[in-house]
Structure formats: C-alpha cells, structure tokens
Amino acid sequence: MLSLVEENYLKTIYHLSEGGREQVSTNAIADAINTKPASVSDMIQRLDRKGVINYTKYQGVKVTGEGQEAALKVIRKHRLWEVFLVEHLNFSWDEVHEVAEQLEHIKSPLLIERLDAFLGHPKVDPHGDPIPDAKGVIRAKPQQPLQQLTVGSQGVIRAVKDSSPAFLQHLDKLGAYLGARVKVIETVDFDNSMQILIDRTTPVFISNQVAENILVEESE
Amino acid sequence: MLSLVEENYLKTIYHLSEGGREQVSTNAIADAINTKPASVSDMIQRLDRKGVINYTKYQGVKVTGEGQEAALKVIRKHRLWEVFLVEHLNFSWDEVHEVAEQLEHIKSPLLIERLDAFLGHPKVDPHGDPIPDAKGVIRAKPQQPLQQLTVGSQGVIRAVKDSSPAFLQHLDKLGAYLGARVKVIETVDFDNSMQILIDRTTPVFISNQVAENILVEESE
DNA sequence: TAGAATATTTAGATTGATCTAAAAATAATT
DNA sequence: AATTATTTTTAGATCAATCTAAATATTCTA
Numbered sequence A, B: 001m002l003s004l005v006e007e008n009y010l011k012t013i014y015h016l017s018e019g020g021r022e023q024v025s026t027n028a029i030a031d032a033i034n035t036k037p038a039s040v041s042d043m044i045q046r047l048d049r050k051g052v053i054n055y056t057k058y059q060g061v062k063v064t065g066e067g068q069e070a071a072l073k074v075i076r077k078h079r080l081w082e083v084f085l086v087e088h089l090n091f092s093w094d095e096v097h098e099v100a101e102q103l104e105h106i107k108s109p110l111l112i113e114r115l116d117a118f119l120g121h122p123k124v125d126p127h128g129d130p131i132p133d134a135k136g137v138i139r140a141k142p143q144q145p146l147q148q149l150t151v152g153s154q155g156v157i158r159a160v161k162d163s164s165p166a167f168l169q170h171l172d173k174l175g176a177y178l179g180a181r182v183k184v185i186e187t188v189d190f191d192n193s194m195q196i197l198i199d200r201t202t203p204v205f206i207s208n209q210v211a212e213n214i215l216v217e218e219s220e
Numbered sequence C: 001t002a003g004a005a006t007a008t009t010t011a012g013a014t015t016g017a018t019c020t021a022a023a024a025a026t027a028a029t030t
Numbered sequence D: 001a002a003t004t005a006t007t008t009t010t011a012g013a014t015c016a017a018t019c020t021a022a023a024t025a026t027t028c029t030a
Helices: A004-018 A026-033 A037-049 A065-088 A093-103 A109-118 A165-174 A208-212 B004-018 B026-033 B037-049 B065-088 B096-103 B109-118 B165-174 B208-212
Strands: A053-055 A061-063 A143-145 A154-160 A181-188 A193-198 A203-206 A214-219 B053-055 B061-063 B143-145 B154-160 B181-187 B194-198 B203-206 B214-219
Touching (some): A004 A037, A026 A037, A037 A053, A065 A109, A165 A208, B065 B109, B165 B208
Antiparallel strands (some): A154 A181, A181 A193, A193 A203, B053 B061, B154 B181
C-alpha cells in the first residue's frame, strides 16, 4: 500500500518516463515535484524497496510492472474526476487540475467503478488524455500534435492545447472541430506549415503554431 | 489551516460535545478516534494552540467558535458527498460512510459549492442528518425517532433508520412515506406502541420497533 | 585525461503523528 | 480523610516526509 506522497512520486516518475527516457533522474523528479534532490533520493530508495521502481545508485530509476499498474490506477482516478468536474460541476479546464490532484488519492475501488459508470465509461479526459480502464489498459490511442503527422497520414481531431477564444474562432473559420477527420497533403520545411484536408473538402493551409495546438488521434 | 488528522480530531470533539456534555474528556476522544489517550493529550494541546478548542489540563476540552465553524465545514462536506454517493452513484446507506470520511477532507471551496448546487442544495443527508450551509448554519430541524414524540405533537417523516425491503413494505402498507405528516394520538406505556394519524386519515397502530425506525422532523 | 561543473547521495535535524511506560492529578470508595 | 482506582499528562522512541550542508559520483570540457 502506497502513501499519498508515494503515489505522487510514482505518478510523476511514470509521467517522466512516458517521454521516452529510459531512466528518470533524481533531479528531474525533484523539479517536477517541487522538492529537493535529497528528499527524492530518500524516497526513491523507499519506492525501490516497495518494488514499484528499480533504482540503481546514481543511474536514476525505472518504473516496474507493478509500479506501472499502481501509477495507472492513480492516473485513471485523476482523469475520471476531471471528467466529472468539467461535465457535471461546470469546472473549466484550468480549474480542474488541482482538485483532481486531491481526488485521485481517494481509496475506494467501488467509488471509482461507480463513478466510471456514472460518467458513461469515458475514454479520454477533458484535456484529451486517455483514461486507462480498471485493469490499466489504455484503449484510446495516444494523441499527438497535428504537426507531427507525416504527408499522407490521417487522423481525427480529439483536443486542442490552446483554448483561447482567438484560437477556437480560427479553427471554426478553417472548418475544424472535435471529431473532424484530417489528412496531411503537404508539409513545408521552411516554416513548418502544412496543407491539410478537413473532412475531405478543399485543402487549407495552417501554420506551425496552429498545427502544434491541434491534437489528433492517428488512424490507419 | 488544519491538517487532515487535526480535522478529524476536531470533528470528533464537535460530535462528542453535541450530546450535551460541556467538556469532552481525553478518554472519550481516544475511544471515538481509536487511538491512545497519550496521543490525544498531545493533539488537543496542538488544537488549543491553533485556537479551535479550549483546553484546560485534566479538565477536558470545549470547541471554540472558530473551531465550530471549521468542524461544520467538514461535516457539510461529509454530508454533501454522502448525498452524491447515494443519489448519483447508487451507494447504499451503509457503504457510504468510509468513502465520505475521505472525501470530506478535499480542500476546494469551489468544488463544494458546485457540488451543493449540482445536488440541488439538499438540507439533509441520506441518514437524515442536517447539512449546514456554507456559513455553517443548520437550517433543517434535527430529526428524532417517531417514538420520542409525545401525544398531540406532529411532524413530518424525513428518513428511516432501517432500509430493509420488509420494513419499507410495511411502511407502504401503513400509508407512510417520506414527507408524510404524522400526529401522535395515543401512546401505550405497556409495550411502547403508539397510535398515529398519517396525513390526517384514519388512525393506525405502530409498534415500538417501527416507531424507533421512523425519523421525523417535529413541527409546531 | 585531469580538473571543473553538475548531479546524486549521505548525514544529521526538524516536524507531525503516533506509541509505550512512567509520573502526576483527579475521582471513587471504604 | 486516606487509600485505591481511574484518568490524564509527560518523557522518550519511532516512522514518514522533508530540509540543509557536506561528501561522493558522474559528466563535461578544455
């Protein structure tokens, strides 16, 4: 059984290692969790003893299978609560996080399964991040900035990073919306802009900034 | 700012002093909170320093005004969460408590006001206990077993202690339901049974056991 | 590759929350 | 009122989580 603080460390380490890095460094954890490296050093030794991470002195840590399972449970709770807060309590995207940070530590398997059912088993949270199921399996495909798609590949718009009125209005003008299909026709190396097809209609140009802020789920 | 543990102590002390006792003893707190008197002794000195209780050595403690306010906030949260769990997540009365014990410590005024609105500003929780408003004011009148009403007094059925199908069916047969008006016509000393009027119709007899399990809000 | 810079760990302290054992105060009883 | 029993408090330890300062490793760079 992990304490609230241990859960937070584990979750942070899991997130840090998502970015591809094999071993997560002490300093990176300290930065992310807003604490001192000395405290992290202590804690990762404790988490190693508990079997949720593998720790080798001076070489950073790596989440174990057991650790991943535990981390995904916390992440599942966090994201389900976010859906609840936004869809039923009228929270906006930016108000949601710190409350979900607290709610994610409530311990009750029954609660979380009932909440999941109440919400209609959502697959993604309000930020577009996938919600693992009770077994830790992530069904939704990971989302990536449209910018990263290559010529010829297709996807569906699932979320936006920037939710300012200016940006949303621009999307509207382009004919882009959540759920719209997009296909990359051409990319321009010079300025990283791209030409895309939205819902198989006429091609439109979008700038690098716009493409970075549209999250798509790749298909095929 | 109180810690989670301090909140639990304060809430417990508040509840213990509800039962009329002026000064709450160290041992009573230890019993209620399932801890040792020595730990309580430490803690009540800390709570005294924080101004939420008044402590005099060997004489027990008393909640201050500030303390009462803090305790009522926690109780408000607990009871609102109970309403949510029962009405929206299909929890039964007995499954609710330990989850609400955790949820009551979530710190977010916005969350609790939004939850309150979402639930339709309920005045009582699923056990019939009153929910204080945001300022700590209790609007609902306290509920008592129908058994305790005297001849001639009236009330409204607000809750039941026993929620077994057998009991609920019996109530149905009597014509009793949540919100029904009742008036006590006669009480029988011998077996503590009583004759009551439900919604001003024909009088019915109910046994001691039934009268104990119906909670009413007295009126007039 | 040697020295400098950076990252990491250890040592030692502190705070919150708890415990056991012993001391002190209050309450009960003969 | 004196003694006994009970309650409460204090003293001293322990564990989780954190910190600062110092020691040790690793990495970078000239």
